[in-house]
Amino acid sequence: MTSSSMPAPLPPSLRGIVSDYIDATTTAAATTTDAALVLDDDAHLISAHLSGEWDDDDRAHREKAHQTIVTLLDTASPEDLSAVSTELAGAAEILMTR
Numbered sequence: 001m002t003s004s005s006m007p008a009p010l011p012p013s014l015r016g017i018v019s020d021y022i023d024a025t026t027t028a029a030a031t032t033t034d035a036a037l038v039l040d041d042d043a044h045l046i047s048a049h050l051s052g053e054w055d056d057d058d059r060a061h062r063e064k065a066h067q068t069i070v071t072l073l074d075t076a077s078p079e080d081l082s083a084v085s086t087e088l089a090g091a092a093e094i095l096m097t098r
Contacts, residue, residue: 010083014076018084021068022091036095042069043089046081049073 010018022039029035041061046069048058065073072084 008079008083010087011080014072014080014084017068017072018087021066022088025066026095032095032098036092039088039092039095042066043085043092045069046073046085046088050078050081050085 025038026032026035029038041057042065045058045061045065048054062070072081076084
């Protein structure tokens with residue numbers, strides 16, 4: 001992967017928000033797998049928002065997405081959203097290996 005194709009790092013202004021969201025999602029979920037699935041769905045939702053390519057699962061998740069994610073979709077730049085998506089997908093992957 002070239003440096004131009006690597007996602008931008010998560011900006012410091014969003015690091016705490018995303019970290020708190022991951023922690024809250026993990027704590028609220030019945031199982032680690034459930035938390036991973038929610039975070040993965042959030043990452044896919046952000047990707048759909050960025051690409052404009054929505055499927056039925058993305059639309060359904062958008063309706064029940066946590067307010068934190070909805071607010072980010074409405075306010076964050078595409079670069080920041082890409083970094084958030086990468087962070088959420090990474091957290092989901094880590095949780096799936098536990």
